[in-house]
């Protein structure tokens with residue numbers, strides 16, 4: 248454990264730690280472009296130069312390993328001058344087109360210009376070398392070669408993470424330019440990360456470009472719902488609209504990355520939303536206030552139990568639900584309705600695609616949680632579906648919008664056999680077109696809870712904003728409905744449900760939101 | 773892909789590839805081989821070489837465009853390379869470049885429309901003692917004057 252001081256602050260770090268990381272530990276930010284925590288060290292941008300006592304020249308903090316007794320200074324005139332010089336060089340041919348650049352507001356050039364630059368440009372405008380702008384670089388990435396500072400983060404990512412190697416520097420000197428070979432653009436399932444790691448506006452996301460200035464965005468810690476990996480993400484939103492996902496570092500799950508399919512999952516919070524409760528009478532949809540609808544739904548369910556027996560009601564859950572929601576769903580089915588007809592059904596893999604990195608074939612975030620909570624899966628679902636098709640189910644509660652691998656036609660046919668269907672769902676779809684009562688629920692950024700990923704890791708996602716329209720939190724819906732059936736629940740919010748869950752469910756015993764933290768923890772097996 | 777080398781070229785490439793523990797190390801000699809057969813490195817050759825040495829086309833393009841001695845576009849039959857480094861500049865290289873430019877109607881980096889001449893300015897040719905120097909093909913022309921260059925160009929044009 249070498250001990251060193253940085254700007255007079257003592258710090259001791261594990262063997263092999265760089266000065267840059269050591270400084271970070273004591274809250275000292277050393278400017279950097281080419282350095283990235285999850286890529287190899289390149290040492291080419293020269294922004295991280297620092298003074299180290301007994302070294303004749305400034306050292307790059309990203310590539311210099313801290314050693315015993317080192318005395319490092321990041322705040323001397325020599326450092327300031329060198330870093331300002333490095334930045335001036337990086338900006339020589341830069342087009343300074345911030346007003347039309349989508350990176351503005353989260354750009355390394357803007358940030359460091361304000362903190363270490365503030366120099367006047369000494370380079371005649373007319374001498375600037377121009378390069379290709381607004382190129383379609385493939386896989387949803389837009390490339391502006393003029394803004395590139397040649398840090399090689401993208402090159403290293405494509406070499407070290409995806410191994411696809413589409414981007415390279417062409418030519419040399421001030422004509423160096425990041426590009427792809429004509430006809431061989433970026434083509435991999437992790438390209439979105441390039442827009443994240445590019446410290447400037449050279450690589451931007453076609454999907455996000457010009458949709459919202461980043462300084463308006465707020466952020467919530469979340470978990471991707473795209474597959475069972477459960478990549479840790481940040482959800483960025485503004486005024487009730489979700490704009491994008493960014494990966495959040497978790498070395499136990501997704502390191503610093505996420506896939507492109509998962510990245511586009513955010514759209515589901517905005518598109519085809521169910522925003523008001525309604526009933527379908529004789530095929531006609533009629534909006535109805537929650538206050539009027541909930542008693543009706545409760546009545547129909549208890550009537551079915553009373554007149555035809557608990558065997559004639561069924562509950563179909565979804566592994567898109569959180570553990571907290573599933574826990575209540577299970578009690579709702581087993582204890583309140585008293586039925587054995589409970590199963591979860593999965594969103595069928597959209598293309599069944601998986602790889603040996605992050606992308607998992609199960610396109611649901613919480614299948615493992617559903618299993619741990621004792622909700623039976625596919626086999627039980629087929630049994631329930633069989634009962635529905637034989638007309639044995641009088642009342643059916645469906646969470647979500649899919650019934651296993653049933654086609655749209657198959658689903659409608661099946662559902663036509665049940666005289667009363669309640670759906671609790673977020674998006675319009677085939678189930679909401681057949682249900683007799685539709686209860687709109689909050690999207691994954693409008694509610695919080697926990698999922699268990701494919702490796703048995705319990706992870707927490709948080710609400711960013713209140714449910715849109717008249718949608719309600721699923722927990723709230725369940726508590727409301729449950730209490731009408733005599734549950735006597737006093738849960739309010741997901742954390743109170745989790746407390747109950749962690750008392751009664753062995754895999755979660757003793758856990759709290761505090762102990763899950765923002766990086767999650769393994770469940771007991 | 774339509775690109776290939778002559779039979780001898782292919783044999784030479786095989787020999788080169790077997791020479792290095794890592795095939796990628798053969799990228800430079802492979803590109804030289806292509807250029808010596810084709811006069812330049814055509815687009816199709818980039819992907820062709822990439823496949824053989826086990827690099828991505830982008831990587832090979834990066835190499836081929838980094839080294840200025842690789843020509844990515846066809847050049848004229850005669851490649852006039854005038855040195856513009858210190859000694860040659862002191863001895864009048866700039867005027868020489870201007871003169872040849874005007875005479876041929878092309879700027880450095882360009883080729884005459886008849887495909888006869890390509891003009892380049894290059895860094896030190898290692899012959900400072902005889903500056904200014906121009907390399908044409910493999911031959912050095914030294915202690916140049918405007919008149920000497922004129923005569924040379926006229927002769928090359930007459931030879932075709």
Ligand code: SF4
Nearest residue numbers: 395396398399401445
């Ligand atoms: S495109 Fe971005 S990430 Fe890639 S080298 Fe340029 S500045 Fe760095």
Ligand code: SF4
Nearest residue numbers: 471473474478506509
């Ligand atoms: S790998 Fe799965 S969890 Fe991760 S971003 Fe992709 S879809 Fe989401």
Ligand code: FES
Nearest residue numbers: 279292293295309
């Ligand atoms: S961050 Fe150290 S040289 Fe770029």
Ligand code: FES
Nearest residue numbers: 855857860897899
């Ligand atoms: S400077 Fe021209 S040959 Fe050296």
